[in-house]
Amino acid sequence: MSNSQVVSTDWLAKHLGQGDVKVLDGSFYLPVEKRDADAEYAAAHIPGAQRFNIDTVCAPDSGLPHMFPSAGDFAAAVGAMGISNSDTVVTYDGGKLTGACRVWWMFRAFGHAKVAVLDGGIGKWRTEGRALENTVATPNAANFQAEYNVDMVRSIEHVLALIEQGGTEQILDARAAGRFDGSVPEPRAGMRSGHMPGALNLPYDKLLQADGTLRETAELRALFTEAGVNLDLPVVTSCGSGVSAAVLLLGLRSLGHEANQLYDGSWSEWGSRDDTPIVT
Numbered sequence: 001m002s003n004s005q006v007v008s009t010d011w012l013a014k015h016l017g018q019g020d021v022k023v024l025d026g027s028f029y030l031p032v033e034k035r036d037a038d039a040e041y042a043a044a045h046i047p048g049a050q051r052f053n054i055d056t057v058c059a060p061d062s063g064l065p066h067m068f069p070s071a072g073d074f075a076a077a078v079g080a081m082g083i084s085n086s087d088t089v090v091t092y093d094g095g096k097l098t099g100a101c102r103v104w105w106m107f108r109a110f111g112h113a114k115v116a117v118l119d120g121g122i123g124k125w126r127t128e129g130r131a132l133e134n135t136v137a138t139p140n141a142a143n144f145q146a147e148y149n150v151d152m153v154r155s156i157e158h159v160l161a162l163i164e165q166g167g168t169e170q171i172l173d174a175r176a177a178g179r180f181d182g183s184v185p186e187p188r189a190g191m192r193s194g195h196m197p198g199a200l201n202l203p204y205d206k207l208l209q210a211d212g213t214l215r216e217t218a219e220l221r222a223l224f225t226e227a228g229v230n231l232d233l234p235v236v237t238s239c240g241s242g243v244s245a246a247v248l249l250l251g252l253r254s255l256g257h258e259a260n261q262l263y264d265g266s267w268s269e270w271g272s273r274d275d276t277p278i279v280t
Contacts, residue, residue: 005104005253006119006214009128012090016047022083023049024091025122028066028099028243032187040094044132046125050081050139052091052103054243064268065241066102068153074110075146082139085112092118092125096205096212101246105262111147117250120213127211154236154263156270162236163197163277170229171196174204174239174248175267182280187240191271194280196238202227204239204247220251234259241268 015021025045027037041051057077059067069077083089089107093099100117107115118125126132162169173195178184180201182194195201206223209215215223224231235252239245242264252260270276 004113005116005250007090007116008119009125009130012046012118012125013130015088020087022081022087022089023118024052024081024089024103025049025093026052026054026091026099026103027093027095027122028054028102029095030187030240033095035094037094037099042134042136044122044126044134045136046092046122047131047133048137049092051136052081054099054102054106057106064265066243068106068109068264071110071146071148074106075144078107078146079142079144080139082142084142084144087114087142089115090118091115092121094122096208096244097121097214097247097250098204098244101250102243105152105246105249109149109152109262111145111149120211123212152261154261156263156265156273156276159196159236159238159263159270160276169234169236169261171199171263172227172229172235172237172245172248173199173201174237174244175201176203177201179240179267182278186267186271188268188271191267192278193271194278196270197277197279199238199279200228202229202248204244207247207251214250214254217255221255224251224255231255231257234261236261236263238263238266238270240266242266 023046025041029035054066059069091100091103104115104117173180180195237245237248245262249260
């Protein structure tokens, strides 16, 4: 791969069909977007792509949306998709890289480094007139071994301790500015508005160009710096439910910043409780 974090549509077109290159549709949409990711996948997807639904490959009965599954459950789900530890995984989506980045981070957190996001997603692929299909082949099951890296995913207890006791980790919120400052209500019912004390804000879509591809390195660095992020210190990213926060992680990794984590529960957890501090 030309970049360890993203691959171009040209790269994927050249390597599509190779036995050790596996493609996943990780599309995810909020209810307000009124899009059905499963139906869109069934209607048209990149040839050979399997569907990775983050609402299916998740912790059951957690009470929160698409929380990280156990290592065993992740390995079983991925193995059923025909993916082994020797494969290179390319994940894409039909939106603004959110679902693809969530899937990318899950693979990395479960010990699989040979994974990248398709730059521009299926939108760019489609615009370029590349092949699509609407048939789904059942893959041969593969053996996948997952080793969970707990340091890549943060819990509410960790974030509470960080706020109460201080530390070097910076909290970076990927939500839109209105949701961050509390001037716009949350899309999920029952959520308080605002942000965590001391958190910084960088809306995830600012990292993308008009065609949905990731901005150049210099532009990414400027965006993080302007948001107040010290790129010499660790970063914990958050968002509405731990999905778009992964776009910020993609941007940070593209800058060579590896000391970063995802707050899995994000605002779905923080904003629904009455014992978490909130600033507006």
